Amino acid sequence: MTRTYRRISPVAENYPASSIRKMFNLALDFPDAVKLTVGEPDFNTPEHIKAAGIRAIENNNTRYVANAGIPELRSAIARKYSGRWDRGIGPENVMVSFGAMEALTFALDVTVSPGEEVIIPDPSFPNYMGQVHRLGGTAVSVPVREVNDFKLRAEDVQASITDRTAAVIINSPSNPLGSVMDRAELEQIADLADEHGFTIISDEVYDQMVFDDAVFTSIAEVRPDFDRFLAIGSFSKTYAMTGWRCGFVIGGEDLIAPMSLLQEGLTSSLPGFVQEAAVAAIEGPQTDVGMMVASYAERREILIDRINAIDGLHVIRPEATFYAFVNVKEWGLSSWELAIALLENHNLATIPGSAFGPAGEGYLRLTFAVSPETINDACDRLEAFAASR
Known part of the structure; x- marks a missing residue:
């Protein structure tokens, strides 16, 4: 046989x-x-954040919660970034995820189809390549050079755009480069997104780890009317919460809404007690x-x-x-x-x-x-x- x-x-x-x-x-x-x-903080999670998580467990917040995240956390994230970006962000624009990696997964899932292209910086976080591969997409690398202070240039992105470009991933502040993109370059890439119809997936997990007089600009800040973006954030680095696995993605409701369906098919929901700790992180002392x-x-x-x-x-x-x-x-x-x-x-x-x-x-x-x-x-x-x- x-x-x-x-x-x-x-x-x-x-x-x-x-x-x-x-x-x-x-x-x-x-x-x-x-x-x-x-790359992991050597600090422990702050005490008031741990206490909030412990209280939530003691209060039996150990059951299923909403796929997209508990309303309190989605609202807290929306309030924080509405203020930082000076634009209207509501809870409907926020999806809570298992770390920034799942946020990246969702962002690619809702914007990229098999055979389409995703432009990524080179060097960049290697999981970008893996996630594009998982979807059956093609990663198109754009060199980021030391001579340019390790900053991604809009002209290099433009040279790589084709009629199959579905998304561009940017990472500022950058892992592994430690650089922060210039606002002018972000504005030009946003213009390219409007012209060619692709989505900018912006990995911003280090947005609060900026030194000296460097100025971080989110892709969400380039123009009040620019909406071709998904901004990815995380509690891991900012609040020394790597093991809590709490991330999020912010964007237009048309892209955020389908993510809750994807969450249902993957992990159902991030634990409620973790999300209550995350609320304490945002709303507590900084x-x-x-x-x-x-x-x-x-x-x-x-x-x-x-x-x-x-x-x-x-x-x-x-x-x-x-x-x-x-x-x-x-x-x-x-x-x-x-x-x-x-x-x-x-x-x-x-x-x-x-x-x-x-x-x-x-x-x-x-x-x-x-x-x-x-x-x-x-x-x-x-x-x-x-x-x-």
Whole structure:
């Protein structure tokens, strides 16, 4: 008899795995390694947020809730961003999600069909590529260059637009680049969206981690009448709530409404007690946020000063986030080879720039969401590598 063998789907078989996670897993074999890898605050969730979540559990808010999110949280998000963006945002414009990744999934689900194209920055967060692949779309990469201070340019986006372009993903402030897009470039990309009919999916999860005199502008702020956008946010970075998995997406009601149906088919709803904690995060004191951002800014200075003093390395001072994208081209190794050598020979875990796209080759992404002692220890090991060459 003929035996039929089970096979996995082409989507799953060919899903582009993240090299960030690959390096993270390799580093597990080096338990004593200094790690500048995963982008996660080293602060605990503020006490008043934890208390709200605990109260919600004690009050038995442990049942199913509305697919799109509890009204209190959707309204709180709407109020916050109506004020920040100076435009009318109502709860009907907000969808609560399992982290920013599910928000990205929903945003692509409602805007992109199989065979259509999505323009993404290169370098950028690698899961953009994976999510476009999952939908049967085609990711079209646009280089983001150091000579332009790692800022996406509208003219490069324009050169990549075709009649199959369904969406453009932008990420400002940028992971892994630490840059903030200029308002003029955003305005031009918004004009292109109106002209060509695509949607701008704007990943803004680091919107409150901005340093010095850098000015962050949301795509929602470029014009009062511009509505071809979906803005993605998260509580993970701003409020040190990575494990709570609470994100959201804001946009036109015509795009937000179908997302609740998608949520029903995926996870039903984000737990109510998590959402009550998120309400406390938005509506409670913001002093912890300011403290964390100020601390990241101080750590950034330590890292930048140390890196730029090492022979063969240089880095642009990040305007935002807690990442530095370090130029290592003078060391003559591929970014993956260098990351492996640092891990195996100096017990230092980093992320190769190539994990974020071909244009990331020749760089390492280092996070400074770690203690000053860890940063100095890591830089000592980079200096040791430089001396051993």
